[in-house]
Amino acid sequence: MSEHVTEWLGTYLDGELRGLRRQQVENHLERCAACRAELGRLRRLQDLLHAGPQASLQSVDKFVARLVLQLPRRPERGARVNPFPIRWWLVPAGIAAAWVSLQVLFDLAGIGSTLHGGPAVPAVAWLQLPSQTLWYSASMGLFGSRLGAGSQALLGLLNQAELFLERFAIALAWQAALAAIYWAWLALGWKRYRILAISSGQSKETGE
């Protein structure tokens, strides 16, 4: 004899068994008197649960009327608290604008320097990156005269590649730093907004 299907009988009785499992249970019930008896007991339990008086309120109208009177004001939508007294989005925008201004200033300084054959803006010259790496300067100083044209060109290329990567990394770091500041600002703003919104909601509820 196959295994009993006792564990599925409740689900079967509830009409929640589908497909193959349902078929399996029905086939088994045809053959198994013990499982049929078990199903009968479950049916009797279900009948017993539904026997007797149903709970009902004496007066639905009274209940509804009393409830409606007790309903507090609904939390207003759109009445959101501005967590920042100033236009907070101006801050990251200001940082970006400052960054662009500095970038333009350095670029102009670079152009001026190129045109006049020297550093045009001494005040910002210390900020400019060197045009040679240390190892390239040292190599050229020590062995430059003994190296062939091909070797010098190769070293020059490697020097340029490293300088490019260095500037790229610096630019990337700046952008990452700006992004971090921006997102941190947003996160702080959101957190503050949540705290204010929750406390505002609570004060409204308790105030009524």
Next chain:
Amino acid sequence: MTALTASRTTAETELVLLARQGDRAAFGELVRGHLPGVVTVVYRMCGDLPLAEDAAQEAFLQAWLHLEAFQPGSSLRNWLYRIAVNAALDTLRRGRERSSGALDALPAADPQPGPEGEAIRAEQARRVQRAILDLPETSRSALVLREYGGLSYQEIAAALDVPVGTVMSRLNHARGQLRELLSTELEAETDHE
């Protein structure tokens, strides 16, 4: 979905939208429509009519405050039942703190019952309700939503935030325990057949 059910759902959605804008009368209509079902569920969870009335009131108040969370188009009944079960459990806990227990407050048989059979049935109903109250909260919630709320397993799973398999096992557990608790009544039923 029949045309009648569809139009009822549309009307209900309109009432929900009005209630969200603060229309108390619209919310009152929604309450009126779902009150019998909610009262049945909370009564079976609490086993005491005054407590059930408190729980129903709390459930509807919570529903009013959190109407934004309800998704129009989904079943309002299921959403209300979910709130009702939680409200009933909270009310029951508070009620137990106040008194020795809700069992004493179960609806008693009519003091002047008339026919004897009616008194016996009332006593049987008391025992059934007592047995339901003896179930653990998790099994009781699943059983009440199934037997008295008429929810499908999927709906119970959504209401209680558990997998369907858990609903099945909780129902099996609840029925197994009820059969033990109500063995006398079940045997009497068998004898009558």
